[in-house]
Amino acid sequence: MRKIEHIGIAVKSLKESNELFEKLLGTPAYKEEEVASEGVKTSFFMNGPNKIELLEATNPDSPIAKFLEKKGEGIHHIAFDVEDIVVEIERLKKEGFTVLNEMPKKGADNKLVAFLHPKTTNGVLIELCQEIK
Numbered sequence: 001m002r003k004i005e006h007i008g009i010a011v012k013s014l015k016e017s018n019e020l021f022e023k024l025l026g027t028p029a030y031k032e033e034e035v036a037s038e039g040v041k042t043s044f045f046m047n048g049p050n051k052i053e054l055l056e057a058t059n060p061d062s063p064i065a066k067f068l069e070k071k072g073e074g075i076h077h078i079a080f081d082v083e084d085i086v087v088e089i090e091r092l093k094k095e096g097f098t099v100l101n102e103m104p105k106k107g108a109d110n111k112l113v114a115f116l117h118p119k120t121t122n123g124v125l126i127e128l129c130q131e132i133k
């Protein structure tokens, strides 16, 4: 794990939350992107070296929809940048973490991603991100 790649925040309305985070950070979202496979539409903000990802559900089966139902709006996951996601998945499995998708999948912002079950990470959903070069 090299650094925190982004903090994911579940929101009800991307439009409203984009306006709120633009006021908060003093800068507009630099990208909006839908990831149909995850049932989300996302927007990204840079704040210095830090990246914020806002996520709105695009269907009721989306992990974000279920999260909002259960916990309401708020921090959803922490994403870490990794050099080689396949190597990292194997390492983490050996360490006893539950990897939710052993095959990396295409995420947003030109990344390959995988997730660790929060039950094995002190209640925090962890995302692994490898830049697609």
Ligand SMILES: CC[C@H](C(=O)O)C(=O)SCCNC(=O)CCNC(=O)[C@H](O)C(C)(C)COP(=O)(O)OP(=O)(O)OC[C@H]1O[C@@H](n2cnc3c(N)ncnc32)[C@H](O)[C@@H]1OP(=O)(O)O
Binding pocket: 008, 035, 038, 040, 042, 053, 055, 063, 064, 066, 067, 070, 076, 077, 079, 100, 106, 107, 108, 109, 111, 113, 115, 117, 118, 119, 123, 124, 125, 127
């Ligand atoms: C890929 C695009 C983008 C990117 O950055 O590129 C994204 O980040 S997409 C983000 C959305 N996609 C995902 O989150 C995929 C991984 N998530 C999952 O597979 C599920 O959400 C899962 C397994 C974490 C939870 O599934 P589900 O909600 O169906 O199960 P439960 O409600 O039974 O939850 C089980 C247990 O986990 C707790 N939980 C659920 N979500 C979270 C969370 N985000 N953070 C912490 N804990 C979470 C939930 O409360 C349950 O605990 P319990 O004590 O039993 O209540």
Ligand SMILES: [Co+2]
Binding pocket: 006, 008, 053, 077, 079, 127
């Ligand atoms: Co994410």
